[in-house]
Amino acid sequence: EIVLTQSPGTLSLSPGERATLSCRASQSVSSSKLAWYQQKPGQAPRLLIYGASSRATGIPDRFSGSGSGTDFTLTISRLEPEDFAVYYCQQYGSSPRTFGQGTKVEIK
Amino acid sequence: QVQLQESGPGLVKPSETLSLTCTVSGGSISSYFWNWIRQPPGKGLEWIGYIYYSGSTNYNPSLKSRVTISVDTSKNQFSLNLISVTAADTAVYYCVGLAVGGPFDPWGQGTLVTVSS
Numbered sequence: 001e002i003v004l005t006q007s008p009g010t011l012s013l014s015p016g017e018r019a020t021l022s023c024r025a026s027q028s029v030s031s032s033k034l035a036w037y038q039q040k041p042g043q044a045p046r047l048l049i050y051g052a053s054s055r056a057t058g059i060p061d062r063f064s065g066s067g068s069g070t071d072f073t074l075t076i077s078r079l080e081p082e083d084f085a086v087y088y089c090q091q092y093g094s095s096p097r098t099f100g101q102g103t104k105v106e107i108k
Numbered sequence: 109q110v111q112l113q114e115s116g117p118g119l120v121k122p123s124e125t126l127s128l129t130c131t132v133s134g135g136s137i138s139s140y141f142w143n144w145i146r147q148p149p150g151k152g153l154e155w156i157g158y159i160y161y162s163g164s165t166n167y168n169p170s171l172k173s174r175v176t177i178s179v180d181t182s183k184n185q186f187s188l189n190l191i192s193v194t195a196a197d198t199a200v201y202y203c204v205g206l207a208v209g210g211p212f213d214p215w216g217q218g219t220l221v222t223v224s225s
Contacts, residue, residue: 001169033211035211035212044216044217045202046215047211088153090211092206092209092211096170097155097212099155102152
């Protein structure tokens with residue numbers, strides 16, 4: 001099973017600032033099959049990024065993903081008020097599909 | 109677009125069976141792999157397993173001995189049965205679609221199931 005470790009656990013930033021979230025895998029993620037999800041309180045997760053760097057339908061271009069192998073990054077170029085949430089990475093290259101433990105982006 | 113809706117009891121007694129159903133609308137049940145994912149209160153996400161419309165399944169090894177996922181193509185529904193539940197099974201349960209080789213999308217809104225006597 002691939003273990004995904006996200007860092008930091010919490011990121012305290014102000015609107016307009018840049019957010020950089022990390023996801024490290026315990027072994028190489030096949031074909032960069034790495035996704036990022038955003039979850040707000042009381043809501044289901046929403047797909048943001050798939051294939052490590054492709055934005056899902058309707059996702060603003062301030063969200064970008066990068067990385068390969070074992071190291072992946074989600075960047076939010078300029079935080080909007082609606083971006084404060086928990087973000088999860090998830091690998092779908094091997095079974096069982098696993099999630100990271102999440103990074104909370106909170107308002108500073 | 110495809111929409112998913114979970115239904116089932118919100119309270120289950122310890123040692124009993126948790127049963128949930130997901131109804132698929134706006135698309136064909138043959139188009140995706142159908143998953144269950146859960147999230148204990150305040151914690152992260154755990155994939156439980158999936159079923160294809162043909163009936164083939166794949167389960168998380170950590171839950172495999174207690175889980176059964178089934179599909180009813182005539183009703184555009186799939187279901188989760190989790191036996192011998194304990195308080196550790198208290199969670200929001202999501203039904204989620206998955207295209208071949210793709211990420212989890214779309215998601216149902218989730219339903220909270222509490223295990224308590």
